[in-house]
Amino acid sequence: MQHPIVPGVPGVYIEASFNGHRAVPGDYTFTLKYNGQTTSAEGNISPNTNFNISAQEYQQYDAIMSDMEAKATEMHTRVNMLTKASKDIQAAVSQLKKEGNNASLVADGEALLSAIKAWDEQMIQRRSQAYDDVENFENKFTAEYLFLMNQTNSRLPKVTQASVDLKAEMDQRWIGLKKTADDLINNQVPAYNKKLWDAGIGAINMD
Template sequence: SSAYLNNGSSELDTTDDEFTGANRLRGVNPASGVVVYYQLPELKKTDEISLEIKDAAGVVVHTYSSKAVEGQLRWDGAPRPDPLLPKAKGLNRFVWDMRYPTMTGVPNVRIEGGYAGHKAPPGKYNLTLKSGDQVLSTDIEILANPLYPTTPEIYSEYHRTMLSMETELTAMHRMINSLYEKQKQLESLLGSLPAGEKYNAVKKDGEALVKKMKAWDEDMVQRKSKAYDDVENFPNKFTANYLFLINQTESDIPRVNQPSLDRMKELNTTWSALKTRGTEMLEKDLPALNKRLWDAGVGAVWKN
């Protein structure tokens, strides 16, 4: 099975039992991704199936499931959740959009940008479908679009650059989310400390750490941005600028220009310093404060 790399779209990119494959007012394009058909017996509601996609080197590109992520948050501007694998009795159909995983967002923060991963480069890929103890595997190929002037070397550079930036943004947002949860718990814990000289020192240290965490968080993300036009009133912070670079580097005809590489180098230098600050709080400041809290007979900060 094979599919050409393209930038079109189609009603057939999703599976709808009521869609006949035709439109009264216009033509219907073929599905723009890799179409996967599979047959299933009748499954229990609690049964889960998964589809794992690997590249020719055996590296996982994307994984899909029939089960929705439990507790997944939704907010204005949130990343779109992955489509679920259908698991009806009989023939099922799923379309892989050829994209790498969606990047992680920051709950209740709207960033003007897209979180979708870039499209995989031309090459051979392996698809593995799992249902219980049954495993079925097949190979597919993404073909280079003959209308694009892109060479294999340019495809490779584009893929490396996009994957690197997407990986970094996800790491940034995960660190933001982890530290913010710890900050909220620490604030609650400090507010519940009883009055008395016994707790004065640890309370002072805790308040200093909260201040440090807030300063870092405010450098990383704009939490006042909740809706569409908020970006006009509140300045973007670091990760919004990084996401903007990712979106502007993504191209219908895959290629990376020099200004994007220059900007990536500049932002990665800034991120290195910000990451050092965040890591110091996670690996040094919080463990040290936790020890003092335990010594004072108070539970520690544990949020992931």
């Protein structure tokens, strides 16, 4: 039984596992809902006596993995949202160019696209296509984050200090990258969208 799968980036090859970590030993409740009815059953995962892992170690592992999976999910969700937005902005800019007026809207659009691209290029390597192809194109932030996540996800789950330290460092970097993304998502794209609406041109979709 696993925690949720981290979403991928469509069309992008990242050499990593996206699977959530395995549920640690403990009691679980399975609640089934269908047609307005709800029913549940209790289940248990018992610790493997040959593993010599303490309850505390399982907890530490569960906590750090859950946090990394949540953060990786945040990352790819933002990447995918902005990719979608870029496509709409690109379409709008092309349309505007074809029409030949609204030069400032075109310039704003192109500036916004470059800002998104600049952020995206820090997050994702979009050029590698296959297992050995990843050697041709340097990995970017989320690939490195997933690598850390996978390296922390040991079958004998003892969390190393190196994982803790690197996670702290990368989470710090993520704060900055996330701020940029959130500014794009919450401010810059909606502002440009508003301008487009004002000019009577369709909307940008980020769902």
